[in-house]
Amino acid sequence: MLFFGLTKAIFSKLVKHNMLLARAYSHHSLLSAVPKIPDLVKTAKAKGYTTVALTDEDTGSGLIEFYQVCKQEGINPAVGATLRIANVTTDSSSFGRTKGFSKIAIIAKNNQGYVHLIKLITTARIIQEQPKYHLTLDNFQNYGAPNDYHFFVSLCGNDHELIGQLKQNNLTAARHILQVYTEVLGAQNLLVELAIPTKKDDPKMIQQINLNLASLCDQFGVPYLASPAPRYLDPSHADTFRVVLAIRDQLKVTQVELERDFSLPTVAELQQQFAYLPKACDTSNLEQQIALTIRCDYDKHANEAFFPKLNLPKGQTASETLKWEAYLGLLEKFSPEQKN
Numbered sequence: 001m002l003f004f005g006l007t008k009a010i011f012s013k014l015v016k017h018n019m020l021l022a023r024a025y026s027h028h029s030l031l032s033a034v035p036k037i038p039d040l041v042k043t044a045k046a047k048g049y050t051t052v053a054l055t056d057e058d059t060g061s062g063l064i065e066f067y068q069v070c071k072q073e074g075i076n077p078a079v080g081a082t083l084r085i086a087n088v089t090t091d092s093s094s095f096g097r098t099k100g101f102s103k104i105a106i107i108a109k110n111n112q113g114y115v116h117l118i119k120l121i122t123t124a125r126i127i128q129e130q131p132k133y134h135l136t137l138d139n140f141q142n143y144g145a146p147n148d149y150h151f152f153v154s155l156c157g158n159d160h161e162l163i164g165q166l167k168q169n170n171l172t173a174a175r176h177i178l179q180v181y182t183e184v185l186g187a188q189n190l191l192v193e194l195a196i197p198t199k200k201d202d203p204k205m206i207q208q209i210n211l212n213l214a215s216l217c218d219q220f221g222v223p224y225l226a227s228p229a230p231r232y233l234d235p236s237h238a239d240t241f242r243v244v245l246a247i248r249d250q251l252k253v254t255q256v257e258l259e260r261d262f263s264l265p266t267v268a269e270l271q272q273q274f275a276y277l278p279k280a281c282d283t284s285n286l287e288q289q290i291a292l293t294i295r296c297d298y299d300k301h302a303n304e305a306f307f308p309k310l311n312l313p314k315g316q317t318a319s320e321t322l323k324w325e326a327y328l329g330l331l332e333k334f335s336p337e338q339k340n
Contacts, residue, residue, distance in 0.1 A: 019049050019050055023053060023055045028062035044264065055107065079117065080108060088161065088176070110290075140184060141184075146189055153181070156229070162192065
């Protein structure tokens with residue numbers, strides 16, 4: 001009885017530790033996630049998370065609402081986005097529609113990181129939108145040296161080539177990938193998410209992969225963490241998520257099979273799942289590096305202008321310039337192609 005009491009007391013103490021939910025999705029990830037932002041924040045708080053990172057797919061459209069709700073609920077907000085990045089182990093000339101990319105989550109540490117985040121989303125969606133929205137590691141060099149970066153880059157567990165190489169027992173390739181990321185981004189700006197077993201995986205195999213990954217991260221001084229990456233909040237929402245995916249992929253609901261449970265576990269459940277790597281649920285140091293303030297009171301300053309100042313052509317008003325640019329865009333989009 002004494003042993004049981006001590007074990008229970010120790011476990012209860014672990015549960016009270018701060019915990020960062022490093023990757024979460026809302027309905028702003030169109031046809032890829034279910035939660036509304038208020039539900040996401042309130043549920044994460046109830047399940048023991050103290051900092052939540054919203055990292056919707058290819059967009060920052062929900063970040064302001066998310067920031068406001070987090071402040072109301074007393075949760076530390078971390079703003080981010082999930083973006084594709086060209087694989088280190090794939091030649092860029094061989095990009096395909098489904099191969100050649102991994103997923104990373106960019107998480108702002110502060111206000112400057114938030115500015116950089118928006119610019120990186122823009123780069124992916126406007127400058128490098130083919131064959132899919134994506135970044136390359138070279139894009140990060142536009143933000144100075146690693147010591148100048150104001151954001152984390154998290155390698156997204158099951159959705160990153162690092163886990164793929166480890167599943168193939170290719171430790172040399174995995175070490176090379178992490179070395180390249182560390183050299184470009186700096187160990188202090190990197191996070192590595194551990195693998196989560198799918199229905200097809202042997203849990204013991206995934207555990208060994210995570211042990212190998214943790215050892216690799218320790219060698220490079222890169223923190224690793226447990227990240228459930230929820231797409232819905234409760235296991236009972238799985239059928240709703242299947243409907244969403246069926247719409248996205250133009251399938252019947254009966255044809256959609258989820259590879260794993262994408263619900264949000266409690267912090268205690270996450271700690272229990274990764275008990276063999278307790279450091280994976282110790283995120284206090286990471287949380288201390290995330291602090292930003294976003295101005296959200298635009299509705300109270302309706303008469304103020306928040307648009308960037310542009311250098312207009314001489315003699316033209318903003319309205320005239322807008323009309324001219326729209327006309328040129330119309331010609332470019334709809335005029336017949338010139339034949340040689």
